[in-house]
Amino acid sequence: xxxxxxxxxxxxxxxxxxxxxxxxxxxxxxxxxxxxxxxxxxxxxxxxxxxxxxxxxxxxxxxxxxxxxxxxxxxxxxxxxxxxxxxxxxxxxxxxxxxxxxxxxxxxxxxxxxxxxxxxxxxxxxxxxxxxxxxxxxxxxxxxxxxxxxxxxxxxxxxxxxxxxxxxxxxxxxxxxxxxxxxxxxxxxxxxxxxxxxxxxxxxxxxxxxxxxxxxxxxxxxxxxxxxxxxxxxxxxxxxxxxxxxxxxxxxxxxxxxxxxxxxxxxxxxxxxxxxxxxxxxxxxxxxxxxxxxxxxxxxxxxxxxxxxxxxxxxxxxxxxxxxxxxxxxxxxxxxxxxxxxxxxxxxxxxxxxxxxxxxxxxxxxxxxxxxxxx
Amino acid sequence: xxxxxxxxxxxxxxxxxxxxxxxxxxxxxxxxxxxxxxxxxxxxxxxxxxxxxxxxxxxxxxxxxxxxxxxxxxxxxxxxxxxxxxxxxxxxxxxxxxxxxxxxxxxxxxxxxxxxxxxxxxxxxxxxxxxxxxxxxxxxxxxxxxxxxxxxxxxxxxxxxxxxxxxxxxxxxxxxxxxxxxxxxxxxxxxxxxxxxxxxxxxxxxxxxxxxxxxxxxxxxxxxxxxxxxxxxxxxxxxxxxxxxxxxxxxxxxxxxxxx
Ligand code: SF4
Ligand code: SF4
Ligand code: SF4
Ligand code: SF4
Numbered sequence: 001x002x003x004x005x006x007x008x009x010x011x012x013x014x015x016x017x018x019x020x021x022x023x024x025x026x027x028x029x030x031x032x033x034x035x036x037x038x039x040x041x042x043x044x045x046x047x048x049x050x051x052x053x054x055x056x057x058x059x060x061x062x063x064x065x066x067x068x069x070x071x072x073x074x075x076x077x078x079x080x081x082x083x084x085x086x087x088x089x090x091x092x093x094x095x096x097x098x099x100x101x102x103x104x105x106x107x108x109x110x111x112x113x114x115x116x117x118x119x120x121x122x123x124x125x126x127x128x129x130x131x132x133x134x135x136x137x138x139x140x141x142x143x144x145x146x147x148x149x150x151x152x153x154x155x156x157x158x159x160x161x162x163x164x165x166x167x168x169x170x171x172x173x174x175x176x177x178x179x180x181x182x183x184x185x186x187x188x189x190x191x192x193x194x195x196x197x198x199x200x201x202x203x204x205x206x207x208x209x210x211x212x213x214x215x216x217x218x219x220x221x222x223x224x225x226x227x228x229x230x231x232x233x234x235x236x237x238x239x240x241x242x243x244x245x246x247x248x249x250x251x252x253x254x255x256x257x258x259x260x261x262x263x264x265x266x267x268x269x270x271x272x273x274x275x276x277x278x279x280x281x282x283x284x285x286x287x288x289x290x291x292x293x294x295x296x297x298x299x300x301x302x303x304x305x306x307x308x309x310x311x312x313x314x315x316x317x318x319x320x321x322x323x324x325x326x327x328x329x330x331x332x333x334x335x336x337x338x339x340x341x342x343x344x345x346x347x348x349x350x351x352x353x354x355x356x357x358x359x360x361x362x363x364x365x366x367x368x369x370x371x372x373x374x375x
Numbered sequence: 376x377x378x379x380x381x382x383x384x385x386x387x388x389x390x391x392x393x394x395x396x397x398x399x400x401x402x403x404x405x406x407x408x409x410x411x412x413x414x415x416x417x418x419x420x421x422x423x424x425x426x427x428x429x430x431x432x433x434x435x436x437x438x439x440x441x442x443x444x445x446x447x448x449x450x451x452x453x454x455x456x457x458x459x460x461x462x463x464x465x466x467x468x469x470x471x472x473x474x475x476x477x478x479x480x481x482x483x484x485x486x487x488x489x490x491x492x493x494x495x496x497x498x499x500x501x502x503x504x505x506x507x508x509x510x511x512x513x514x515x516x517x518x519x520x521x522x523x524x525x526x527x528x529x530x531x532x533x534x535x536x537x538x539x540x541x542x543x544x545x546x547x548x549x550x551x552x553x554x555x556x557x558x559x560x561x562x563x564x565x566x567x568x569x570x571x572x573x574x575x576x577x578x579x580x581x582x583x584x585x586x587x588x589x590x591x592x593x594x595x596x597x598x599x600x601x602x603x604x605x606x607x608x609x610x611x612x613x614x615x616x617x618x619x620x621x622x623x624x625x626x627x628x629x630x631x632x633x634x635x
Contacts, residue, residue, distance in 0.1 A: 040553040040580060065601070067558045084553060094549035268542070268566040268594045275548030286537075291406045291524050292413065293532060302549050307541045308591045322592060357544070357556045357566050358601045 012216025013223060015197040016075065019051035022161070025213040026122045031159050034090075035124035036083070041069060043083035045090075048124060055080070062169035062350065065359030078125055078193045081169035082349050086130040087123060088278045091154050092137060095301040098150070098285070103294045114297075116150050122159040126187065128180030129172075129349040131162060133278030135186055139341050140281050150300075159206060160187040163198075166230045168237050171350030173363060176241035179347040181234045192227045199227055240353075240363045242346060243370060248335035254369045255327070263365055264323035266358055271304030273352035273360070274329065279345045284309060305329050330365065383432040383531065386418035388452055390438025390445050391472050391500065395517035396463035397421045397437055402520050413531065433458045433530055435523075439465040439472060439500045439622075446497075446506055453507040460526060461503045464516035468588050469622030473500040477617055477634070502622050511536055515571050516586035516619045522571060539571050540591040543583050547574035555582055562602050564615055567593035588620040595629035609633040 014022065023033050035048035038055050048054070054077035059070045062081065072079070097114040104110065141151035162183035165172075174180030183190045188207035192199040199219050202208040274280040284303035289296040303310055305328045311318035319325045337345035346362070353361045387397055401422065403410060416422070417429040427448075434456035440446060453459055464470045475483065476499040484491040503509055513522045522539075529536035543565035547554065555561040555577050563582035565574070569590040576583050595616065602612050616630030 041558040042553040044551075044553070065557055067554075085551065089551060094551065265594075266597045266600075268544075268597055269592050270542045270544040270566040272544050272548060272554065272566075275545065288525075289528050289532075291403075291409050291528055293528060302545070304545060307545065309541070320592075322594065355554055355557050357554065357563070358597055 010199045013219040031120045031122035033122045062171045062354045078163045079167045099298045101296045116153045120157040124161040125163045128183045129174045129347045131186040132179035132347040136279045162187040162190040171353045173240040174348035177348035246338045251331045251335045259368045260323045260327045269306045269322040271306040274304040276351040276355045382415045385414045386431045386434045388436045391441045392438030392465040399518045399520045399523045430455045458510045460511045462513045462518045464619045466503045467512045468620035473622045514587040541570045542590045543568045546570045547577045550574050552577040595625050
């Protein structure tokens, strides 16, 4: 995937002061622009109207169960890795109405879909790991012949501006999963940030149309060399790794491993890891009737393999304890995903490590499970 | 589902409480008219209907048990009701007034009241389920209209009301709130607390106060351990569990571990 070895294909250099031309071009093409902004102590994707909205000088410290922003004097706006969410909530929304039911005077029911309107959305500053996760969500929600219309509608209107990582967090391990830190072609534009601005690459025809409207300058050889050095530094800065290859057999062979009970002593079974994971897609559906029982709205909302309901069928909870829930998560994500989607469900973004309230580290759990497998 | 001859009879009873949970009915807006068309509200003192001894299909009970008179009254309500539904933190888990269970209540009585001998309170404040069988618990401080409406609708349809028992964290993430524990080091009870409030406090950058009591499968040991790492002193740690919903397990025991 995006290893940085391929020809970069830059189209030119966009000076920092000209960043707004990108926003204006996207707006003129009908997109609402969102991008990274500092809110509630984190970097969140919010409405972006000018380059001055970006988190200039903001870096972050991430560790298991720990996330803090730091203000530095770097002129850069993308000197951080990933916040709690990126693309997922904009396509697979945390909660949405799917249909409404109406009962007429004779008791007959009418079902009406709640059609999502088209909403062309440009997300600026997505990372390579999030693009890899998006490709997985696409596989799941856009399965041929059985596409989810709600997801599909929003996916179609999406414009993605990737920014290659120069400051991976201590929790990132995309190099070991092969998903970063440089974006491939699963986006529309890809930027490399330098102190004075951005090297710009078009990765799609939609991106090409936008690039043609930007006041690009020539990218100097010195700038290209600098980008090359920073790309390499971003790769070697990563501190964590996930073992390569298909771990399915290893993990299922470790079904009775004592480590599952040990991690269950710490795990809160809270579902934060699955909620922040950009590839997790589990949901539940709930009906909310009006008080008179005449009408109802049917919602879909994020669920998690860490809830009791997730494994409840006909009076039985298949996974009543945390041990079986954590095991379900890991054996599915890193094991049976290979059968379902042809690869692991982990893209190495490290979110589940950072946003676990008690700092459980997926890479540490996997290495413990594999090191003493079968013991 | 649609009422035929006799409408179901409903009562709303109050014990020791702030009355806030009853507002979940009064705040229904137009639904309050719908409700009064569908059921007969025979007793609801705050709304003006008075018939405390009526036999009813559903009794909603707010408040905790604090006097010998309370104990007699709850037995009578149980006998007179087909379904008994407790509403709010006081009724389900003791509420704020149960803070006295961890203090020398007699000393407080003498300090606060001029003639404490007029008081006839029990040694502790207790949830309703400590005295009678409860059919359904609606947790929260206070409960909200959405919960009450949902329960009434389900009971009228003759189905078991859906039990909300996931952790607050699930809703916190759906609401896209930034985790206060991870991003600020603020202690938060969300990972052991039952959902229902819409993750209200984390959305306003506060830790969860555990208003809705314990979620299913709560791991208080692990959370306490993490709180210790955040620098909480034993007394602060105890207060996390012995706040609004102290009279329910595992919160009682989790707090007691840090009692002097
Ligand atoms: S499992 Fe963890 S590191 Fe892997 S993609 Fe999900 S959140 Fe990221
Ligand atoms: S996992 Fe890789 S692509 Fe994702 S933020 Fe970290 S360095 Fe960037
Ligand atoms: S691993 Fe962490 S985030 Fe995931 S359920 Fe357990 S405690 Fe929650
Ligand atoms: S703020 Fe509290 S409720 Fe929200 S995710 Fe963090 S621990 Fe859970």
